[in-house]
Amino acid sequence: MDLAFFGVQLLNGLQxxxxxxxxxxxxxxxFGIMGIINLAHGAMYxxxxxxxxxLTQRLGNFxxxxxxxxxxxxxxxxxxxxxxxxxxYKRDHLYQVLLTFGLILVLNEAQRIIWGGDVHSVSVPAPFxxxxxxxxxxxxxxxxxxxxxxxxxxxxxxxxxxxxTRLGIIxxxxxxxxxxxxxxxxxxxxxxxxxxxxxxxLTAFAGMIAAPLxxxxxxxxxxxxxxxxxxxxxxxxxxxxxxxxxxxxIGMAETFGSVLIPSxxxxxxxxxxxxxxxxxxxxxxx
Amino acid sequence: MNNAFKKTTLASLAxxxxxxxxxxxxxxxxxxxxxMLPYSGTYxxxxxxxxxxxxxxxxxxxxxxxxxxxxYVRLDSEADPSKAPQNMSRLVRGDDVDVVIGPVHxxxxxxxxxxxxxxxAITIIPNAGLGAATNQLCMPNVFRTSFSMWQNSxxxxxxxxxxxxxxxxxxxxxxxxxxxxxxxxxxxxxxMGGNLVETIYVPFPSTEFQSYLTQIxxxxxxxxxxxxxxxxxxxxxxxxxxAGLMENIPLLGSGFLTEGNIKALDGAGxxxxxxxxxxxxxxxxxxxxxxxxxxxxxxxxxxxxxxxGYDTGAMLVQALDEVSGNTxxxxxxxxxxxxxxxxxxxxxxxxxxxxxxxQNVYLREIRDxxxxxxxxxxxxxxxxxxxxxx
Numbered sequence: 001m002d003l004a005f006f007g008v009q010l011l012n013g014l015q016x017x018x019x020x021x022x023x024x025x026x027x028x029x030x031f032g033i034m035g036i037i038n039l040a041h042g043a044m045y046x047x048x049x050x051x052x053x054x055l056t057q058r059l060g061n062f063x064x065x066x067x068x069x070x071x072x073x074x075x076x077x078x079x080x081x082x083x084x085x086x087x088x089y090k091r092d093h094l095y096q097v098l099l100t101f102g103l104i105l106v107l108n109e110a111q112r113i114i115w116g117g118d119v120h121s122v123s124v125p126a127p128f129x130x131x132x133x134x135x136x137x138x139x140x141x142x143x144x145x146x147x148x149x150x151x152x153x154x155x156x157x158x159x160x161x162x163x164x165t166r167l168g169i170i171x172x173x174x175x176x177x178x179x180x181x182x183x184x185x186x187x188x189x190x191x192x193x194x195x196x197x198x199x200x201x202l203t204a205f206a207g208m209i210a211a212p213l214x215x216x217x218x219x220x221x222x223x224x225x226x227x228x229x230x231x232x233x234x235x236x237x238x239x240x241x242x243x244x245x246x247x248x249x250i251g252m253a254e255t256f257g258s259v260l261i262p263s264x265x266x267x268x269x270x271x272x273x274x275x276x277x278x279x280x281x282x283x284x285x286x
Numbered sequence: 287m288n289n290a291f292k293k294t295t296l297a298s299l300a301x302x303x304x305x306x307x308x309x310x311x312x313x314x315x316x317x318x319x320x321x322m323l324p325y326s327g328t329y330x331x332x333x334x335x336x337x338x339x340x341x342x343x344x345x346x347x348x349x350x351x352x353x354x355x356x357x358y359v360r361l362d363s364e365a366d367p368s369k370a371p372q373n374m375s376r377l378v379r380g381d382d383v384d385v386v387i388g389p390v391h392x393x394x395x396x397x398x399x400x401x402x403x404x405x406x407a408i409t410i411i412p413n414a415g416l417g418a419a420t421n422q423l424c425m426p427n428v429f430r431t432s433f434s435m436w437q438n439s440x441x442x443x444x445x446x447x448x449x450x451x452x453x454x455x456x457x458x459x460x461x462x463x464x465x466x467x468x469x470x471x472x473x474x475x476x477x478m479g480g481n482l483v484e485t486i487y488v489p490f491p492s493t494e495f496q497s498y499l500t501q502i503x504x505x506x507x508x509x510x511x512x513x514x515x516x517x518x519x520x521x522x523x524x525x526x527x528x529a530g531l532m533e534n535i536p537l538l539g540s541g542f543l544t545e546g547n548i549k550a551l552d553g554a555g556x557x558x559x560x561x562x563x564x565x566x567x568x569x570x571x572x573x574x575x576x577x578x579x580x581x582x583x584x585x586x587x588x589x590x591x592x593x594x595g596y597d598t599g600a601m602l603v604q605a606l607d608e609v610s611g612n613t614x615x616x617x618x619x620x621x622x623x624x625x626x627x628x629x630x631x632x633x634x635x636x637x638x639x640x641x642x643x644x645q646n647v648y649l650r651e652i653r654d655x656x657x658x659x660x661x662x663x664x665x666x667x668x669x670x671x672x673x674x675x676x
Binding site: 002005008009012013015016112116117118119120121123124131133135137138139140141213214215216217218219220223254255256258259262265266 | 503525
């Protein structure tokens with residue numbers, strides 16, 4: 001691999017990692033603060049992609065579709081939290097896992113009923129539907145650069161909220177000791193509703209902006225879910241900073257692993273997870 | 287419908303009536319066809335297209351097979367391999383069907399064929415392309431009316447070399463279907479003197495292709511051969527085009543890369559070459575007649591799966607006429623099925639000793655959002671099926 005292609009692979013790894021971060025950030029928030037293993041997180045990613053596909057078809061404008069799809073995603077999170085999760089907080093973790101697993105089945109089937117089993121796609125929207133030459137025979141989609149920018153900006157916003165706002169202090173405290181936060185008179189129920197809705201919206205938003213880069217097909221969220229759990233575990237449960245660096249690490253590992261050691265490509269991320277857990281059993285930043 | 291077709295249909299109908307009139311009353315019962323196809327889940331559209339094609343062919347024969355009424359027993363295979371043996375047993379032992387038609391999915395085929403071996407049930411596979419079905423697992427009572435992975439990819443090896451490509455990179459998913467497909471391409475391409483520089487295996491079912499595309503660009507091959515299907519096919523072709531590779535490195539594939547995906551490709555597939563046993567634009571009387579009949583009956587354009595179902599029906603029509611509707615004598619029915627020759631919408635088609643179709647494979651290019659047939663890549667290609675000794 002010469003230097004130019006090495007550089008391109010770095011870019012590929014970074015872009016994939018940043019998108020992973022966006023999906024994993026919601027997962028780690030929900031997991032860390034609410035203690036809920038949201039298995040339906042991947043399905044939410046899929047719903048985001050299908051929503052934006054559907055709305056783009058109807059409205060003819062990708063950006064408008066995203067603007068409308070975001071509140072729908074937040075509402076979906078709100079309904080699921082208030083209607084289903086709320087009744088299970090007092091119960092054992094197993095009930096919550098069963099519920100979110102059931103949600104995968106329900107959401108996947110709903111997707112089939114509404115949108116069918118065909119593969120769909122969303123055109124790369126203007127003004128980003130262009131390519132930049134990287135080497136003499138390889139180009140890079142400008143939209144991919146745009147997605148990287150959006151992910152970085154969102155990472156910055158999330159970091160600022162967590163570090164520099166009152167809400168952020170509560171979230172950080174909640175991740176460390178939930179009972180104590182409740183004991184201090186903070187309305188945990190509202191906090192949970194907020195966290196879950198934002199978490200769902202983040203992953204659905206990732207599905208929306210990834211839609212023009214991927215094919216929209218049934219079950220597209222299932223495989224990404226596992227990778228995101230790996231990211232969350234590596235970074236440390238509940239840590240946004242951990243999710244960020246974990247996602248970049250996994251993005252790079254998948255990219256370079258698939259090219260340099262193809263026979264181990266599907267194992268690389270799990271090997272890294274095992275190695276990290278051996279040294280830091282609670283993850284890198286927990 | 288053209289006149290010749292009408293005449294032969296009528297003639298065979300008439301002869302069937304004459305012949306069957308003298309048969310015992312046992313033959314008055316309907317012929318029972320067991321359809322073990324996916325009617326729910328990801329492959330629903332395929333199951334329905336096959337069923338539509340099958341019933342169309344039988345309807346065109348007056349809704350009868352060998353003079354007898356037809357009863358369809360539908361069973362949803364759910365494309366679930368773990369339920370396959372049990373479902374197949376239910377059709378064969380419980381419903382006592384005369385012929386089983388299915389499945390779509392190769393994993394389900396493995397389970398079905400186990401039961402077909404034990405019971406000797408006559409089974410016609412209208413899709414699943416795993417090579418073993420008519421090779422290592424071959425049985426006299428099993429037929430296929432579709433394709434094998436090898437049959438659709440081998441011709442592309444010849445085409446690639448013929449177009450002057452010498453160094454080719456292949457890329458596919460790391461699973462049985464992908465490996466069988468690339469093996470067919472590699473066999474033909476290296477036989478002719480081509481050099482397969484590298485075969486890239488992507489973990490199944492990942493659709494994250496950026497790093498592989500960068501690798502392909504750095505290898506600078508004359509062409510890329512690929513097999514992905516469904517969402518993977520769409521993602522790969524779109525990413526390939528977005529990376530600007532389409533202009534310098536032609537993209538070749540076996541038909542399922544783009545089959546049923548043209549709309550989702552959103553224009554990115556223009557210029558992609560594929561080889562397959564059918565194209566909706568085939569310019570023949572049989573295909574035009576089929577397309578308009580299917581459109582009239584089901585209100586949509588037929589696809590490859592519909593053709594495979596239609597040919598399954600046409601095969602049954604011909605074979606049951608041959609045995610005058612007698613399904614009791616299995617050996618005679620199997621012999622009649624093996625002797626079937628069709629003027630199918632896909633072109634002339636007959637069966638090899640391993641009960642696999644001998645058929646044309648076409649070279650197709652996507653132009654203006656359609657698979658245009660450029661040429662017959664290999665005429666009347668027979669799948670070797672070396673391991674099959676009947």
